[in-house]
Amino acid sequence: MLSGACGTLALALRGTRAPTSAVARRGLRASGSRPSAERSEKAGEPPRAFDPALLELLVCPLSKKPLRYEASTNELINEELGIAYPIIDGIPNMIPQAARMTRQSKKQEEMEQQ
Template sequence: MLSSAVQRTVSALVGRQPLAWPVGTKGVHTAVSRPKADSPESGPPPAFDAALLDFLVCPLSKKSLRYEMSTNELINEELGIAYPIIDGIPNMIPQAARMIRQNKQQEEKEPK
């Protein structure tokens, strides 16, 4: 004899009745929606744990990094690049890094 859940599934597949699961069925998970990052109820992004700076190094130069709170980035002064921190997690992929040395040179050239 098939269990009631299997019977409902088979019946629904052959078109006899709609598939309806009772509330509170063991093993059924509901999706929880998270607020989007730009929505007002999301609040501030998780803070970066500065203790990680003892372990993190630039993947390109293997030099230590500096945390810049105003831009929420990890800075490699030697190479002039900044790695973004997204939701409290540093994105250490070199292709995701932003060049900061060029930005400083452009700012110096612009008349004030």
């Protein structure tokens, strides 16, 4: 089911006509219908906000566990691994190398406590 929804969402984002799930329709409605090139040319337009409905589809690429959206930092958080994926212009950057550590390693914590 998830791969079908992701494929449908990818096709919809490319501009081809394909049946979309309810989550994909909500994501497309929230992001608008104009191409991103037109959006970036408009001066003064605020960046797009992340649509929390996408959390139904997104999981951490490393652990495959659900993510939590943190609005104050505009990141998707994996509590288990202690990493945060940035959201740029409403689009989550799910590349593990782009994630930041949200907590120190146990070794660093032990050294600071001594």
